[in-house]
Amino acid sequence: MKFLKSFFLTLRERFSKTQSPPNLKATVDDKENLARYIFSASHFSRKASRVKAEAYMPSRGEVSVFRIDGLDQASIWGMGADVARKRDRTLYARGDTKAEDVRKVGLDIRPDEPPPRHANIIGWPENDKPRQKIIALELAAVATLVLNE
Amino acid sequence: MTAAALTLSSPSALLTEGTPAVGDDHQRLVAQLQATFQSWVDTVSLGKSLQDTYRQLYGVLENCSRSDWDAYGAEAVLPESYENAKRFARSLPFSLSSPEVSADPDGEITFEWYSNPTRVFSVSVGPNNELHYAGLFGASRAYGTEVFHDEIPEVILSHIKRAIL
Numbered sequence: 481m482k483f484l485k486s487f488f489l490t491l492r493e494r495f496s497k498t499q500s501p502p503n504l505k506a507t508v509d510d511k512e513n514l515a516r517y518i519f520s521a522s523h524f525s526r527k528a529s530r531v532k533a534e535a536y537m538p539s540r541g542e543v544s545v546f547r548i549d550g551l552d553q554a555s556i557w558g559m560g561a562d563v564a565r566k567r568d569r570t571l572y573a574r575g576d577t578k579a580e581d582v583r584k585v586g587l588d589i590r591p592d593e594p595p596p597r598h599a600n601i602i603g604w605p606e607n608d609k610p611r612q613k614i615i616a617l618e619l620a621a622v623a624t625l626v627l628n629e
Numbered sequence: 630m631t632a633a634a635l636t637l638s639s640p641s642a643l644l645t646e647g648t649p650a651v652g653d654d655h656q657r658l659v660a661q662l663q664a665t666f667q668s669w670v671d672t673v674s675l676g677k678s679l680q681d682t683y684r685q686l687y688g689v690l691e692n693c694s695r696s697d698w699d700a701y702g703a704e705a706v707l708p709e710s711y712e713n714a715k716r717f718a719r720s721l722p723f724s725l726s727s728p729e730v731s732a733d734p735d736g737e738i739t740f741e742w743y744s745n746p747t748r749v750f751s752v753s754v755g756p757n758n759e760l761h762y763a764g765l766f767g768a769s770r771a772y773g774t775e776v777f778h779d780e781i782p783e784v785i786l787s788h789i790k791r792a793i794l
Contacts, residue, residue, distance in 0.1 A: 483692055488781070517700075518703075519699055519700040520692070520693070520698065520699045520731070521690070521692070522685075522688070522689060522693075522729075522730070522731035522732065523699070525729065525743075528743065530743075530746070532729070532731060532741065533739075533741070533749075533763075534731045534732065534733055534734075534739055535732050537734050537735075538734070539699075539701050539702050539703060539734040539735075540702065544701055563700060564700070567697070567700040567785060569700040584670065607738075609735075609753065609761040609774075610761050610762065610763055610772035610773050610774055611772060613761060613762070613763035613764075613772060614763035614764075614765075614770055614772040615747060615752055616763075617751060617763055617764070617765050617770075618765065618770075620746070621746035621747055621749075621765065622746070
């Protein structure tokens with residue numbers, strides 16, 4: 481009984497932490513941190529400790545990210561684990577960037593919930609793969625790789 | 630191996646250079662050249678880079694041949710893209726270091742030469758003959774599209790060298 485109570489309390493705590501807090505703005509501030517979860521082993525280099533540009537290439541004109549400010553590491557990984565579980569994939573790592581880095585390369589971030597804290601990097605050049613690639617290289621150059629260990 | 634063969638700059642040159650023969654002779658010649666090419670690939674000194682690239686390519690095909698392989702709705706890597714990527718790898722000069730190979734969400738296969746975050750070059754190979762490329766070279770950058778037939782376009786080779794030298 482004590483175990484069950486502890487389990488549900490932990491669950492409630494985890495659940496409430498990953499919900500979008502009331503003070504999370506409708507627009508994304510420049511200083512906000514954004515996590516791009518990585519489910520492909522070829523989209524990062526463990527040896528060079530870097531995120532590859534392919535991790536930031538758009539699908540259908542956007543790149544999915546999560547707003548992670550105010551969360552501890554366990555909660556950040558918890559959001560990624562939820563996606564991995566739903567999609568039956570392995571969560572290998574994540575790439576962290578600041579919103580201002582995204583805007584510096586001419587893109588923008590649009591909140592897109594649910595799930596809580598989800599947003600999309602938008603403004604990619606349409607039907608122009610070379611330009612998408614150069615932007616993805618620039619984003620990857622400033623991203624920080626965080627391994628799921 | 631003959632002195633003439635040693636002057637060839639890339640493995641694919643072995644299969645495409647020279648005057649083509651006809652009929653059975655042609656078939657025999659092609660088979661001999663392919664066997665010679667394979668023996669080159671199998672040697673440690675000449676084939677290590679290509680073997681490494683092939684191994685990575687196969688890994689990409691294995692992991693990305695079904696849709697949504699990245700959990701974000703990526704398209705599957707098609708066999709045609711894989712074959713073109715192999716042809717691209719075979720056409721790379723021996724003198725270049727082996728690239729890192731991965732896949733894009735649109736199913737194209739990417740070859741990347743990386744020195745540091747601002748000195749990196751990337752080429753994507755898809756099911757057609759187009760090569761989409763982009764590179765950061767310090768404060769400069771370059772991007773564009775080239776057509777790939779039997780030889781890698783000079784502009785791409787020059788960008789690769791710029792990224793790794």
